[in-house]
Amino acid sequence: MNEKNIFCYIMVAPALIITMLLGIYPMFASMFISFRTYDLLNVQERGSHWVGLRNYYTVFADERFVQTVIQTILFTVLAVGISVAMGLFLAQIINARFRGLAVLRTLILVPWFVPPAIASVIWIWLLNTDLSPINSLLRDMGWTTRNIRFLTDSSTWGPISIPMLAIVAVRVWNGLPFIIIFLLAGLQSVPKDYYEAAEIDGANIVQKFIHVTLPMLKPVLLILLALLFMGGIGHFEMNFIMTGGGPRNLTNVMAVYAYNQGFLFFKFDQAAAASGVILMMSSVICVFYMWAQSRDNLR
Amino acid sequence: MKKSRCAASVAALVAGLAFAGAANSQTIEFWTQHYADKLNWNAAIAELIEDFEAESGIQVNHEVVPWSAAFQTWLTVARGGAHPDCADMYWLHSFSAIGGDQYGPMPINEYRDEFPTLEQDFYSGALRDVIWQEDFYGIPWRGDIRAMIYRTDVAAEVGIAGPPETWDEIIEYAKKMTKRDENGNIERWGFAFGSASNVVSWLLPYYWQAGGEMMTEDGKTATIDNDAMRAALSFMRDLIWEHEVVNEDSMEQGFDALPLFVNGKIGIIGSAHQAWGVRLDREYPEIDGTWAMARSAMGPDNRSSFSGAGYIGVLRGSENAKECVEWMKFLSRDENMLRLSKASGAVGTKPAVMGSDFWSDRPWKVIVGQALEDAHTSQHPAPAWSSIATPKPGAVLFDLMYDTIILQKDMDAAIAKAQERMQAELTR
Incomplete structure (x- = not known):
């Protein structure tokens, strides 16, 4: 091992140690607990013993959990899909040069400065049925006569409900700046010659987007989608703070379910099993991403 | 000389550490x-x-x-x-x-x-x-301790002299206090069950007032499948759906009775923290003279208050x-x-x-x-009580309240199921 390598290892070591201690170890400890009994109310008395997949059977036998799994996927697909679509559109706009660009960029980036927990609290007030300024505005404009129950209406269209859409909107609002910055970096690395060549070939703006921009953004998009889907599967704070999973469990997601099992019902074994499902789903996305990347590299 | 100076220093250091240790033992966190x-x-x-x-x-x-x-x-x-x-x-x-x-x-x-x-x-x-x-x-x-709190200005506006004394009077007064606009949007709810964010704590006083107890004194047997529970849940359900004087969303997260009460959008709160008195005096002096506290209304059996x-x-x-x-x-x-x-x-x-x-x-x-x-x-002699009474979906009492009060499911079946689940929790 030469000096350069030793230096590299020393530089990486702090991050590696922190990741091992705060990321990898808890992850394996949680997986370990998911195969054992671990009821906080009696673990001192009865201890913890191996039960195999029983905790997984138990959580999947709970219809709330199954509903939560479906909703987590739906939340993620909606939030990621809308965010990326809007991100692509807005990134194109702020990639152009025009007067007021700096102001527009600042406005678009503002939600990024608001931590998700604070954003949730602000939006709880903005979406409160009786106090919402949005409802007042809609009524004043004559668009509605009855207040919309943004976070409490339990009527559904399949698995979709107004509270679910409201939380998706807040997640998109808060997460969009990150996506735009990511995509903007990708857009700025696309050589202008490609667009000029496409123009010479007679391509219109949509054709340029489909045949030049998208293929060139593919590596960036792949990383972005992998990150967003993994983050989405484990998303917690907005659903937890804004609705706690209600009404009627319609906005519950797996991370909130796991938290409730552990910290409210003291069933750490079932919480660990629910977390295990999150880990497995995230792993599938991660493996898919790595496969897609290695396939591209081989080409 | 050097040796003796060194020995003296060590002795002083040891004594100092010992003193510090002794002093430390007299400090509590x-x-x-x-x-x-x-x-x-x-x-x-x-x-x-x-x-x-x-x-x-x-x-x-x-x-x-x-x-x-x-x-x-x-x-x-x-x-x-x-x-x-x-x-x-x-x-x-x-x-x-x-x-x-x-x-x-x-x-x-x-x-x-x-x-x-x-x-x-x-x-x-x-x-x-x-x-x-x-x-x-x-x-x-x-x-x-929790007691009733009500807006005296609203009561005067609708011609009520004092607080409701019974469950029947709660219904009567809350109906008078409830106010809607021409489109049916609520301008003022006549009644709210409680001030706490823990919605399960709203049920307890009504259940006790109807003569019920959650469990036996040894904390081993659940005792919620009875007429007292039916009376309490029916009373709460009817206030929402039959009399339409309680916000149907009040069991959802984010419901906060304080700003609504301060702004005169709630007439009566059945079970309000006594600390609200301190808060209203200190933070909302402008509404002094427009509110009052009162003892809990008499239920079918007594007028228990959450404590x-x-x-x-x-x-x-x-x-x-x-x-x-x-x-x-x-x-x-x-x-x-x-x-x-x-x-x-x-x-x-x-x-x-x-x-x-x-x-x-x-x-x-x-x-x-x-x-x-x-x-x-409100303390119950069972380790699992906090889990049973957690105000979140999946908890025994929250589910019972939500199923019967909000979703209006069959009460007997819901109570029987809750009794079974609660018993399982007590024997965890």
């Missing part, structure tokens, strides 16, 4: 949550500590645990995390069970004689919160239990309990405190004193 105004609370505790240190020579390091992190903090402590010597705690039964005989709250039976007049000095209901499985854990210092409590106890693993007991003895004096009560706005756990001028200088405080006569402890 004390954690509390914060109450009412945080600055006032810290100042009040600092003054108490100063007096105690001057009297006993024992130093107290005070740290505040924010309420937002309190549950996780005590859960971590009960699982062997960093802990103080003594602290302001709650949910003795659950945290004792979680900590077992290794962590969490520590019984201090050997110091029980240090409080020879405990039974005479404290309310008996408050003492129930510091005794678990016949072990003595500390001194109760705060009560959380919670907090206590100061010692933590397992502390090497300063004796010093903590000295601190607790100091705090449990009438004048110091009054100082705590004034700083926190929480009702006292001693008749001597509640008989003071402080607890009679405002009309609402007199009512709070009367409500103590209706107090029914």
